[in-house]
Amino acid sequence: MPNKPNVKPERPWFSAGPTAKRPGWSSQALNHDLLGRGIRAPEVVARFAHGLTLTRELLQVPEDWVLVYLPGSDTGAVEAALWSMLGERPVQVLAFENFGQVWATDIRDHLKLEPEVIEGPWGQWPDVSGIDPAKDLVFPWNGTTAGVKAPNADWIADDREGLVICDATSAAFAMALPWDKLDVVTFSFQKALGGEAGLGVAAMSPRAVERLDRYAPPRAVPKVLRLRTGTPSDPAGHLPQNGGGEGFDRALASGSMINTFSVWTLEDWIDAVEWGLAIGGLDALIARTDANAAALDAWVQKTAWVDYLAEDPATRSTTSVCLKIVDERVAALDGSAQHALVLKIKALLEAEGAAFDVESHRNAPAGLRIWCGCTVETADVEALTPWLDWAFEAALAE
Structure with missing residues (x-):
């Protein structure tokens, strides 16, 4: 067996979700005043609204956009957009990792639409090049399971007619x-x-709100998943003529909740956002992320047994960094x-308390x-x- 390193990470949490708590996090730092209060109490609604205000500030969301909470984490937020907005126009989906495939499947099999799926290998x-500005588009900005990110947004038209729905869960704040x-x-x-799991956020442009109001x-x-008030339209997509009131449910943008959300989870989120603002805002968060990715890259560049799953440096994620094992001894295995x-x-690292949850996604190619x-x-x-070097050689030696 190879010799073990002498120094372990002080915080050995490298999971892609839930991710590591902020440095210095303590449950005692969270506001406990509203725990046990009714979710519709004015003080609780105001606290949820405060969370949206801080989120907007840290993420630098444009002032004319609205933010809403959705149950079910990012999955719930994406599904709410798909179910509430799609159907007016043809749909294109970028599927270059697991969740792009999931959105394509849901649009086809559950919304009963016929999306054009533009795939890319892992x-x-x-x-x-075939993105049509007249069609709606659904895609993940950063593929959490593939470690592939969008290199830029030049390929999205400024004068597009369709909506662009972007799953940015592993890109936002980074x-x-x-x-x-x-x-x-x-x-x-x-x-x-x-933050804690269970709540998602959808930020929506004026064009998205207009779609909800009109369609x-x-x-x-x-x-x-319901972002709008009113009842379903007829098959042609015409608004129901039942006295008005249909369209985007604007109460959601003021801190109101679709169902009962966790106040504890919200307080934990506010704590995280306040930390981000205190250390310098979005630019500081991006700089910290880039520094971490650079530290890992320095090791990848000098390590023969591992390489990036993302082939093009311009598309390599700085958050969910996915690595493949290229050692010939492993390549020979099925x-x-x-x-x-x-x-x-994974087991060797966790037994030592050196790293937790560093295995690839269950649907991705074998790797880290x-x-x-x-x-x-x-x-x-x-x-x-x-x-990582130690665990790789130790695993091969077993």
């Missing part, structure tokens, strides 16, 4: 987002800022044996996934890498 950004190119941006508490989708929308080796590496977002300390990334 590790590659898809060919976006990468600059081109708000003028997007119409719905979704994320969850549990990703870039280390009633010809389907029943489950209550927890897929199941490779996955088994990754699980051995290291979260490098802003709540991770660069020193811990640097301390992690010798342990």
Whole structure:
């Protein structure tokens, strides 16, 4: 067995969600005053509204956009946009990792639409030359399961007619987002800022709100995904003539909740956002993320047994960094044996308390996934890498 490194990460949490808590986090720092209060109490609604205000400030969301909470983390936020907005126009979906495939499947099988799915192999950004500005578009900005991110937004038309729905859960607070190119941006508490799971946020442009006001989708929308008031339209998408009131439910933008949300989870989110603002805002969060990714990159560049899953440096994620094992001893193994080796590496690291949750997503190629977002300390990334070398050789030696 190889010798173990001498130094362990002080905070060995590298999961891609929920991610590491902010440095210095303590449950005692959270506001306990409203725990046990009714979710519709004015003080509770005001606190939820305050969370949206802070989120807007930290993420630098344009003033004419609205933000709403959705149940079900980022998944719920994306699904709410899909169910409440799609159907007026043809739909294109970028599917270059697991969740792009999920959105495409849901649009086809559950919304009963016929999306054009533009696929890319694992590790590659898809060919976006065929993106049609007359169609709605759904895509993840950063593929959490593939470690592939959008290189830019130049391929999205400024004068588009369709809506652009962007799953940004592993990009928000860690990468600059081109708000003028997007119409719905979704994320969850549990990703870039280390919040608790269960709540998602959808930020919506005036164009997205206009779609909700004007278009009633010809389907029943489950209550927890319902962004608009009124009843389903007829199959042609015409608004129901039942006395008005249909359209975007504007109460959601003022801190009101679709169902009962966790006040504790909200307080934990406010704590994370306040930390982000206190250390310098969005620019500081991006800089911390970039420093972590650079520390990991320094190791990847000098390590023969590992390489990035994302082939093009311009599309490599700085948050959900996905790595493939390229050692010839592993390449000779079949897929199941490779996955088994990754699980051995994971078990060895966790038994030592050196790193937790660094295995690739269950639907991704066998490999490692290291979260490098802003709540991770660069020193811990640097301390992690010798342990990865140790665990790899130890797993092969077993």
